[in-house]
Amino acid sequence: KNQVEQSPQSLIILEGKNCTLQCNYTVSPFSNLRWYKQDTGRGPVSLTIMTFSENTKSNGRYTATLDADTKQSSLHITASQLSDSASYICVVSQDSNYQLIWGAGTKLIIKP
């Protein structure tokens, strides 16, 4: 069964601290893995997209990693800011039909 699992379910950290969010998937075939940020009451915004051959990708303070062998990905946030408070969703795309398999997300709260 195609699944995307994320951990932790929620996370609270202090402003300025770093954090890492995890994503494990069992999706086949695999085309690419995406990380989205979703603010409450808003649509998701793409942070990174990684294909099979990419191990790491950065977007400002966000760095995503991908291990296609173990089917694991992580999203590292450096020097967190209050505006980073959001849900972070890991999504895997299958090449065959462009459908996206969505994780349940990690709710991140940054406290001052």
Added chain:
Amino acid sequence: GAVVSQHPSRVICKSGTSVKIECRSLDFQATTMFWYRQFPKKSLMLMATSNEGSKATYEQGVEKDKFLINHASLTLSTLTVTSAHPEDSSFYICSARTDRYEQYFGPGTRLTVT
């Protein structure tokens, strides 16, 4: 970057009425648009895939007669919730695909059926 808009952002309607939600790609043409539904604290659930000029493809369990989708042009798709009931209250999000990999999401529409 590519921008997708939705209108309205919030709508409250009475049970039994129909509601139309518009999804527009503002600066690009989208041959394919997607409609999602999201319940509180849950992830997005794909409802249907909309291709310009053809009938939408609905996911299993989604009633096509209740959720009417029209993709009349390369920049506009509409979702009409017919005979809405309180259980249809949800956050509806559309996305538009530009190429093989990227989907751009709209800001969402909060539907409340009283």
